[in-house]
Amino acid sequence: MTTGGNRRPAASSWPDSLLAPLRALPDDGPLLIALSGGMDSVVLLHAAVHCLAERPGGLAALHINHQLQPNADDCEAFCRELCASLGVSCQVTRVTVPQGATGGRGGLEVAAREARYQVFEAALAEGGTLLMAHHQDDQAETVLFRLLRGSGPAGLAGMPRQRPLGRGRLVRPFLELSRQQLQGHAASTGYRWVEDPSNQDTGFDRNFLRHRVLPLLKQRWPTVLKRLQRSAEGCDEGAQLAASLARLHHQQVASRDGGLRVAELARLTGPEQKNLLRWWIGQRGLPVPERQDWRAALAELTGAGEDRQPELVGQGFVLRRYRGTLYLVSSEQPLPQPCWLEPGRPTRWGDWCLTLEPVVAPSKQIPKIRLSTRQGGERLRPDPGGPSRALKTWLQEQAVPPWERARLPVLTELGEVVAVGDFWISPKYAGAAPERGWRIVVERYCD
Structure with a gap:
């Protein structure tokens, strides 16, 4: 009409x-x-x-x-x-x-x-x-x-x-x-x-x-x-203060790999824990779960025994605990497809950005670096001149969470592992003067 x-x-x-x-x-x-x-x-x-x-x-x-x-x-x-x-x-x-x-x-x-x-x-x-x-x-x-x-x-x-x-x-x-x-x-x-x-x-x-x-x-x-508008404005101010507090708490409990350290998280009060988790989830652009009982979920995430693997499942993500750290893991992101690094051009690959850049004037021989996830059976030599190690065992020793191991970028040259995420890069492609004259730069998108 x-x-x-x-x-x-x-x-x-x-x-x-x-x-x-x-x-x-x-x-x-x-x-x-x-x-x-x-x-x-x-x-x-x-x-x-x-x-x-x-x-x-x-x-x-x-x-x-x-x-x-x-x-x-x-x-x-x-x-x-x-x-x-x-x-x-x-x-x-x-x-x-x-x-x-x-x-x-x-x-x-x-x-x-x-x-x-x-x-x-x-x-x-x-x-x-x-x-x-x-x-x-x-x-x-x-x-x-x-x-x-x-x-x-x-x-x-x-x-x-x-x-x-x-x-x-x-x-x-x-x-x-x-x-x-x-x-x-x-x-x-x-x-x-x-x-x-x-x-x-x-x-x-x-x-x-x-x-x-x-x-x-x-x-x-x-x-x-007007009354409801004033109430909304008051709630907005409260939400801004809660976000500021969450940022401060995040600085205190954040781990180096983008997670939350459970021991430090447990020292916060229940409302502070809930406020931090809700803010952390929202900062990733994910919908915050409307849980009826956050207290029980928090108690499980922070207090369950070391042999347990508690989870909080949300829309498009899972909050998981591993070796004393909470991780926010996407449950919908597909595994990236294998590809080759293009010299001088950053490659966005899942949550990572990888670049093969020349350290000196580019030589005629450009390395052919393949980028993929683990295929099984890979070995690496973490110490020059030392023995080779099974990549699967080495990742466990580095305390890399199981779900992260399946998504880590593994870079190989003629079948030889030359880099594993930002955990290890071969001296051939690392340091101020890499042996091959090219450097592999690995960056991760996280908090």
Whole structure:
């Protein structure tokens, strides 16, 4: 359903509350408007055209067609027409949401959101800014929704006004404005927009909060939106302090190979341990598990006997203990394929970066260094002139965790092992004056 007219407001009719957040944006980089076709995003597009059209980086709109609603194509056509009338480039991307694997209506919301943000990240240019029209009511719904899910301070902080996204950043300039303010301006100026029929379906959790819960709260407490906003800001401050504390604790307990030393971790209080683990998992870009009983999980990870191998399984990762250290291990990353090192060109290989670089003027004979995981039966000579050792036994002696041994980069030359991760590099390719005139540089991506 399309609502409203299509006339532009006079310059004097724009309230400063709508324009001030946009004028405060840094005047650099391309600007992208997330245009759903709904009232709030239509107001945002008009406001951006009014005061940001002359931006050096340019202004464009992005519409994502989820292909979920009967009027999805009509909404796409409306967005194209609106952008054409305003002289704004309109990018349209169609996505397919995997409805069969979403686990009900709530799952459908999550799947659609994930698909949407994947497009946003891909569409953002280097240094670009994506503007989204979330407002105070959206923030209140988010805070209530997360409260009912049992979220902690970080979740109850709600949506941030801005955050990094892809190669740029996401900004929500209307986050301190109510839906009523935006709708009042849209109605007075005669804008047209498209109503999403699914927004009335209270089977969706957010719609239930929007149509059933928040109206009652507003009747009882007219300033409930501002109150929830203040609570979210307080939770955000608490979450920032918790992150600062986690960084300090991480410096105290981190091991040299990117893990956490269990003995030092056990000296922290239970809340401090939980705070550190949640921060550590989040820093890797992984979803933090919503565990009902972190106390039992922490007790198992830090207190189980040496003969035990306790684990905490999350989405896409496993937290494992080995020889007094906790490791965060990816459970989805495939093993890299074997390849050859190209002289002078860094090779990204799983969690590693390896480079074969000349120490002196490159000789005509360039070493042929093969990069792969262990194939079985390899031997190395860790001490020049000493006996050779089975690589499998040597890795055990170096206390390399079993799951790491299978992923370590092993470099060979004519079948001879010349490097094993960053644990050992043959003198032929190490030191200030390597014997072959070439140096192998091995770097690992970790904390």
